[in-house]
Amino acid sequence: MxxxxxxxxxxxxxxxxxxxxxxxxxxxxxxxxxxxxxxxxxxxxxxxxxxxxxxxxxxxxxxxxxxxxxxxxxxxxxxxxxxxxxxxxxxxxxxxxxxxxxxxxxxxxxxxxxxxxxxxxxxxxxxxxxxxxxxxxxxxxxxxxxxxxxxxxxxxxxxxxxxxxxxxxxxxxxxxxxxxxxxxxxxxxxxxxxxxxxxxxxxxxxxxxxxxxxxxxxxxxxxxxxxxxxxxxxxxxxxxxxxxxxxxxxxxxxxxxxxxxxxxxxxxxxxxxxxxxxxxxxxxxxxxxxxxxxxxxxxxxxxxxxxxxxxxxxxxxxxxxxxxxxxxxxxxxxxxRKDPGWPDDVFVQFSEDHVGRAVRTQRWKYSVVDRTPDSGKQPGSLRYEDECLYDLQADPYELTNLVGLSSHREVVRIMRERLNRRLVAAGESAAEFVSASERPGGQRRVAAEELDL
Structure with a gap:
């Protein structure tokens, strides 16, 4: 024994x-x-x-x-x-x-x-x-x-x-x-x-x-x-x-x-x-x-x-x-029980056919991608483009991509900050982000309290 x-x-x-x-x-x-x-x-x-x-x-x-x-x-x-x-x-x-x-x-x-x-x-x-x-x-x-x-x-x-x-x-x-x-x-x-x-x-x-x-x-x-x-x-x-x-x-x-x-x-x-x-x-x-x-x-x-x-x-x-x-x-x-130090988001890496990164909170998900040729051969990148933004509260099955909407510009800004913190914590370098082409938000609005990410 x-x-x-x-x-x-x-x-x-x-x-x-x-x-x-x-x-x-x-x-x-x-x-x-x-x-x-x-x-x-x-x-x-x-x-x-x-x-x-x-x-x-x-x-x-x-x-x-x-x-x-x-x-x-x-x-x-x-x-x-x-x-x-x-x-x-x-x-x-x-x-x-x-x-x-x-x-x-x-x-x-x-x-x-x-x-x-x-x-x-x-x-x-x-x-x-x-x-x-x-x-x-x-x-x-x-x-x-x-x-x-x-x-x-x-x-x-x-x-x-x-x-x-x-x-x-x-x-x-x-x-x-x-x-x-x-x-x-x-x-x-x-x-x-x-x-x-x-x-x-x-x-x-x-x-x-x-x-x-x-x-x-x-x-x-x-x-x-x-x-x-x-x-x-x-x-x-x-x-x-x-x-x-x-x-x-x-x-x-x-x-x-x-x-x-x-x-x-x-x-x-x-x-x-x-x-x-x-x-x-x-x-x-x-x-x-x-x-x-x-x-x-x-x-x-x-x-x-x-x-x-x-x-x-x-x-x-x-x-x-x-x-x-x-x-x-x-x-x-x-x-x-609550752990006050527990992260309130998760970080996901992507690499193989392409290189990308994502960060998800309880409500929001933001992902970016490196679209340069052969990016998938590298473990990461210093420059990413906007790929997706989803409101998981309103759209849990992610059928409407909100990235680029003028109404969600501030959400993207805050999620980028989160993503960069996660990149550094995982041992990667902070990255530069390229915004998607902006388009009108229409009837969509994001209240100030929803930005408490």
């Missing part, structure tokens, strides 16, 4: 999905009944109701969740940039505290397949693929073990990885462990450009509720939403199986489980693919935590970033938070 278990340290599991919109959950109003297990977890534990990625791309988001650093700090500011071998990850922090550590599923932080031991982020147990969407298919799950040997797991991919996770837990139930389970679902299967659910599940959900942004904008939602919902349903069933396994092994009261995702999905409504935009459909994610320290934590309504989750897990496990981490633990916010 490890020293961590003898000292009463809780086990920690990260249940990580890929490309899952926040509004797929009943806790966020989805009427399709897709997520009863997540909804129960959010109700009984702690629901981080306003949770956002800090980079809506697979690799960069994963680098942030592993390290607690912005992608521009890790250097993984776009896909296919490996995590530097000297990076300090959650695996290192938990191992140093006496935990067994394991990683199962999609990694996406290396430039090789299989991933060699020095490039596994410090995880002790390994059953994963760097590009799970390329190594496997919905009913053809292929991963690699500690010896870099190809392993084919039986069953639908969600179930195959969940079976492996339950085996890991059962075999280490006497030890304190940190387990990271990284699913591909409900991400599209790249070579098909489709969302393949378990057999029979697409038919169950085709023709169901369509979020207002997807209903209003042209894209692929009407073709793909049935399959996507079917994948979400199976993911939630896997969460239920995992929680059942913990209960049957009498580990439920001593195990923290974090459910979150890397980014959302806008079904080609905002650009030519599924993410990489500042819209809620791309950056807002479902997040809930249960277990020691989180039971009865209530709904946290402050804005929370993906980089706040690593320090939160360490804090909850009683492990010192490294000073280098750029996020903050949410523990002081639980049970309705």
């Amino acid at each position: 490890t020293q961590a278990k003898r000292n009463g340290k809780p086990n920690v599991i990260v249940f990580f999905t890929d490309q899952q919109r926040w509004d797929t959950t009943g806790a966020h109003g989805n009427p399709m009944g897709l997520t009863p297990n997540f909804d129960r977890m959010a109700a009984r534990g702690t629901h981080l109701a306003h949770s956002f990625t800090c980079q809506p791309v697979c690799g960069p988001a994963r680098s942030a969740l592993q390290t607690g650093l912005y992608p521009t700090t890790t250097g993984c500011y776009r896909n296919n940039i490996p995590l530097p071998p000297d990076s300090r990850t959650l695996a290192h922090e938990f191992r140093d505290a006496g935990y067994r550590t394991g990683y199962i599923g999609k990694w996406h932080l290396a430039a090789e397949e299989p991933v060699s031991e020095p490039k596994r982020g410090g995880y002790e147990y390994w059953l994963a693929a760097n590009s799970l969407e390329k190594s496997s298919d919905a009913y053809d799950t292929v991963v690699y073990n500690n010896d870099s040997r190809r392993i084919k797991l039986p069953g639908y991919r969600v179930d195959a990885l969940t079976d492996a996770a339950i085996r890991y837990i059962d075999e280490r139930k006497e030890d304190a462990f940190f387990l990271f389970i990284s699913y591909l679902e409900p991400h599209h299967q790249n070579h098909l450009d489709d969302y393949p659910p378990p057999d029979g599940y697409r038919e169950l959900f085709t023709g169901g509720w369509v979020p207002p942004d997807l209903a209003s904008l042209s894209g692929t939602a009407h073709q793909h939403l049935g399959g996507y919902y079917g994948m979400v349903k199976r993911i939630d069933e896997a969460l239920g199986r995992l929680l059942d396994a913990l209960k049957s092994l009498k580990l439920d009261r001593n195990t923290i489980v974090l459910f979150t995702s890397d980014h959302g999905c806008h079904f080609k409504t905002r650009n030519k693919e599924y993410k990489r935009s500042a819209h809620e459909s791309s950056i807002r994610i479902p997040t809930a935590v249960c277990g020691p320290g989180f039971e009865g934590g209530g709904q946290v309504r402050e804005l929370v970033s993906l980089i706040d989750l690593p320090p939160t897990l360490l804090d909850a496990a009683g492990i010192d938070i490294p000073a280098i981490m750029q996020g903050r633990s949410v523990m002081p916010l639980l049970r309705g």
Whole structure:
């Protein structure tokens, strides 16, 4: 038995999905009944109701969740940039505290397949693929073990990885462990450009509720939403199986489980693919935590970033938070408590096909973009152009871009100040902003009290 278990340290599991919109959950109003297990977890534990990625791309988001650093700090500011071998990850922090550590599923932080031991982020147990969407298919799950040997797991991919996770837990139930389970679902299967659910599940959900942004904008939602919902349903069933396994092994009261995702999905409504935009459909994610320290934590309504989750897990496990981490633990916010120092906005980076930045408050969202050729090859810019301004109170699904309106000139000015503060705090340089062409505000007016941003 490890020293961590003898000292009463809780086990920690990260249940990580890929490309899952926040509004797929009943806790966020989805009427399709897709997520009863997540909804129960959010109700009984702690629901981080306003949770956002800090980079809506697979690799960069994963680098942030592993390290607690912005992608521009890790250097993984776009896909296919490996995590530097000297990076300090959650695996290192938990191992140093006496935990067994394991990683199962999609990694996406290396430039090789299989991933060699020095490039596994410090995880002790390994059953994963760097590009799970390329190594496997919905009913053809292929991963690699500690010896870099190809392993084919039986069953639908969600179930195959969940079976492996339950085996890991059962075999280490006497030890304190940190387990990271990284699913591909409900991400599209790249070579098909489709969302393949378990057999029979697409038919169950085709023709169901369509979020207002997807209903209003042209894209692929009407073709793909049935399959996507079917994948979400199976993911939630896997969460239920995992929680059942913990209960049957009498580990439920001593195990923290974090459910979150890397980014959302806008079904080609905002650009030519599924993410990489500042819209809620791309950056807002479902997040809930249960277990020691989180039971009865209530709904946290402050804005929370993906980089706040690593320090939160360490804090909850009683492990010192490294000073280098750029996020903050949410523990002081639980049970309705207020943290006067908690930021009242979140910051999002974009880079790959383009470079952009965004800042979001409870009411307003402002995004900028560098439109120079090949800007996506750079981690950031010193000069951005106005891209979007949304009033999330009046327009929660972001159907009317207010940028450039004379009535909102002062809102843009204040949001630019916020964005520059965030750039500097993230280790970037303050930027110059180029205004969009001004147009009449019409009947729109912004009252003085609405400028108290």
